[in-house]
Amino acid sequence: MKHDFIDKYAELDSVIHRLDPRIKIISFFSFIFFVISTQPPRFSIIFAQPSEVLMGSLKFLFYFLLIFSVILVSKVPLRFVFKRSLVIIPFVLLIAIFIPFLKEGEIAGSYSFASLHLNVTYTGLETLFNVLSKSWLSVLSMLALASTTKFPRLLKGFEKLGMPRVMVMIVSFMYRYVFVLGDEVMRMKCARDARSFGGNSKWHIKTVGNIIGTLFVRTYERGERVYVAMVSRGFSGKIKILDDLHVRKLDLCFMISFLTFLTMIWAVL
Amino acid sequence: MAKKVVAIKDLEYTYPDGTRALRGVSLDIFEGESVALIGPNGAGKSTLLLHLNGILQSDRGDVEVLGMNVEENIREIRSKVGMVFQDPDDQLFMPTVFDDVAFGPINMGFSEVKEKVRRALKQVGMSGYERRAPHHLSFGEKKRISIATVLSMEPEILVLDEPTSNVDPHARRGLIELLNGFDVTKIMATHDIEMVSETCDRAIVLFDGKIAANGDVEEVLTNSELLESHGLEAPILVRLFREVMHRDDIPLRLDDAIERQKRYKI
Numbered sequence: 001m002k003h004d005f006i007d008k009y010a011e012l013d014s015v016i017h018r019l020d021p022r023i024k025i026i027s028f029f030s031f032i033f034f035v036i037s038t039q040p041p042r043f044s045i046i047f048a049q050p051s052e053v054l055m056g057s058l059k060f061l062f063y064f065l066l067i068f069s070v071i072l073v074s075k076v077p078l079r080f081v082f083k084r085s086l087v088i089i090p091f092v093l094l095i096a097i098f099i100p101f102l103k104e105g106e107i108a109g110s111y112s113f114a115s116l117h118l119n120v121t122y123t124g125l126e127t128l129f130n131v132l133s134k135s136w137l138s139v140l141s142m143l144a145l146a147s148t149t150k151f152p153r154l155l156k157g158f159e160k161l162g163m164p165r166v167m168v169m170i171v172s173f174m175y176r177y178v179f180v181l182g183d184e185v186m187r188m189k190c191a192r193d194a195r196s197f198g199g200n201s202k203w204h205i206k207t208v209g210n211i212i213g214t215l216f217v218r219t220y221e222r223g224e225r226v227y228v229a230m231v232s233r234g235f236s237g238k239i240k241i242l243d244d245l246h247v248r249k250l251d252l253c254f255m256i257s258f259l260t261f262l263t264m265i266w267a268v269l
Numbered sequence: 270m271a272k273k274v275v276a277i278k279d280l281e282y283t284y285p286d287g288t289r290a291l292r293g294v295s296l297d298i299f300e301g302e303s304v305a306l307i308g309p310n311g312a313g314k315s316t317l318l319l320h321l322n323g324i325l326q327s328d329r330g331d332v333e334v335l336g337m338n339v340e341e342n343i344r345e346i347r348s349k350v351g352m353v354f355q356d357p358d359d360q361l362f363m364p365t366v367f368d369d370v371a372f373g374p375i376n377m378g379f380s381e382v383k384e385k386v387r388r389a390l391k392q393v394g395m396s397g398y399e400r401r402a403p404h405h406l407s408f409g410e411k412k413r414i415s416i417a418t419v420l421s422m423e424p425e426i427l428v429l430d431e432p433t434s435n436v437d438p439h440a441r442r443g444l445i446e447l448l449n450g451f452d453v454t455k456i457m458a459t460h461d462i463e464m465v466s467e468t469c470d471r472a473i474v475l476f477d478g479k480i481a482a483n484g485d486v487e488e489v490l491t492n493s494e495l496l497e498s499h500g501l502e503a504p505i506l507v508r509l510f511r512e513v514m515h516r517d518d519i520p521l522r523l524d525d526a527i528e529r530q531k532r533y534k535i
Contacts, residue, residue, distance in 0.1 A: 009368035018529050048421075074468055150400075150404070151402075152365045152368065155364065169411070172363065172364050173362065174362055176361075176362055176363065176364055176403065176404070177358075177362075179404040180358050180404065194392075195402065222333060222358075222359065225354065225356065225359040226359050226362050228319070228359075229354050229359050229360050229362065230362065230372075231324060231353075231417075232322055232324060232342065232347060232352040232354075232379045233347070233352075233372055233373035233376060233418065233419065234347050234348060234373055234422075235372075235376055236344075236376070240375045240376060242368075242375055242382055242383075244383075255308070255453035
């Protein structure tokens with residue numbers, strides 16, 4: 001079966017795809033760092049000093065334009081990126097939606113529903129904007145990273161940047177076997193559907209429980225077989241990986257200009 | 270006399286759960302031989318294979334590989350004995366084909382890893398697959414790459430567990446030709462009797478943890494009574510010549526059969 005839900009579009013070829021994974025990791029993670037450390041616009045002074053609020057909001061617009069242009073250059077379909085980026089929004093919204101009502105401060109508006117009295121505060125709105133925009137921009141940046149870098153190269157990049165090898169290995173196994181396990185679940189589901197007609201929901205839940213249990217046992221056994229295969233090829237507990245990453249001039253140029261843009265938006269605007 | 274590469278004496282093995290998988294196995298394998306281990310499920314074929322590179326170690330009996338005691342020279346033996354497992358999804362555990370084929374040489378501390386990987390992939394006819402991810406390959410392709418993952422260590426003995434299981438006829442044909450092209454000593458556990466007749470010079474019948482027969486492929490595979498009493502079945506050609514045509518000169522390979530049939534008619 002074909003699966004590509006992790007690094008879809010990483011097979012495309014563009015300037016961004018060809019960059020060294022380390023460069024991309026540093027650049028896109030700094031993007032997040034810069035974005036989250038940016039002061040959000042202060043809505044409470046919107047009438048007193050509208051220009052300052054405007055400038056504060058503009059910063060976020062420029063961050064967006066920066067990451068947007070990178071995505072454009074990478075040729076990854078915009079529809080895909082935006083659709084994917086919205087996946088995170090419901091979770092953030094679930095937490096953030098109550099903030100405007102709960103924060104103390106200058107009241108921007110108040111609503112009454114029967115006996116319920118709700119106040120929306122400026123500081124609350126600020127926080128809402130803060131959380132929503134920052135999380136969305138961060139997701140965009142991670143999508144730009146993930147959909148322009150093949151997963152194995154991404155792992156290699158993380159490893160070269162000093163991530164512990166054991167962790168890299170665990171993630172690498174996860175990436176390798178999530179597809180195998182997915183197939184296994186699919187097959188078990190097929191086998192169940194081929195033999196299950198009707199039955200009540202209690203029965204169905206029991207079957208799902210059994211499938212999960214079987215999957216666990218099979219995974220455990222597979223783990224042992226994989227380990228035997230590793231040991232057969234000289235694995236002794238120490239993970240060694242060949243170094244074949246090279247930073248070129250273009251990589252450095254990208255990183256330096258990307259970071260310069262970030263600093264400019266962060267500090268100057 | 271060829272060099273003895275594997276010498277097993279009175280090997281016994283009992284799994285932790287009490288299953289007696291091997292009950293006194295003794296056998297010698299010589300350099301350049303192609304040996305088939307045949308027998309029904311649970312006969313102990315895989316267990317025996319796992320002793321060849323010290324994955325399983327028994328306190329009863331001796332295993333010597335390339336003149337070395339397995340327990341004392343485990344590292345060297347693992348680089349000399351290339352073990353290909355049945356399920357390529359177990360064999361290929363790295364995110365890319367290159368990483369997988371390079372895994373052995375890197376762990377063994379070999380130099381020129383890239384060159385070794387390139388050569389191994391070329392040997393199995395999979396050049397250019399370096400950057401591919403294993404989960405995007407077909408089963409036959411995975412099987413070939415599994416073989417490449419041990420070829421990259423340049424082994425002296427190639428051990429294969431069910432090399433042709435689950436592959437389609439076309440891929441199976443390719444695998445047989447591939448295996449026939451290797452000069453190294455080959456030991457394979459299999460149920461594919463027809464493949465044995467094409468790739469092996471010696472067949473060992475394992476039954477219930479003991480060796481039931483050990484001899485030339487011709488001798489073992491034409492012995493229908495022996496095979497049937499040990500949960501196996503003679504190749505179709507053997508049955509055709511014996512049961513249908515009532516002949517005594519029984520061929521194992523198709524080209525051989527055609528040749529004999531021509532001569533018979535004259």
